[in-house]
Amino acid sequence: ILEAGGFGEPEQWRFDWERPYTRDAWLDLLPTQGILxxxxPDAQAEILEHVGAAIDSIGGRFPMRFTTVAVTATRNDDRTPSGS
Known part of the structure; x- marks a missing residue:
């Protein structure tokens, strides 16, 4: 942000959080992201079958950890009012 110019010193916040997923919830989400x-469809079904079996083997649910980073900066107002 600083290299782009036009902004003040950026501020950054980091939030670590966790969400529990059940087998079914994870299998519903998985095909909507990334390479899947x-x-x-036939290959996707096979992959989901194996992922489901892996989740079942650990009790049918698991926690997924996430990190969210928020960055803000105030724009420097170097504009001259029109008509000046």
Missing amino acids: TRVP
């Missing part, structure tokens, strides 16, 4: 959006 481009995998043919």
Whole structure:
């Protein structure tokens, strides 16, 4: 942000959080992200079957950890009012 110019000193916040997923919730979400959006349906079904079995083997649920980073900066107002 500083290298782009036009902004003050950026501020950054980091939030670590966790969300529990059940097997079914994870299998519903998985095909909507990443490479699985481009995998043919038959291959996708096989992958989901194996992922489901892996989740079942650890009790049918698991926690997923996330980190969210927020960055803000105030724009420097170097503009001259029109008509000046």
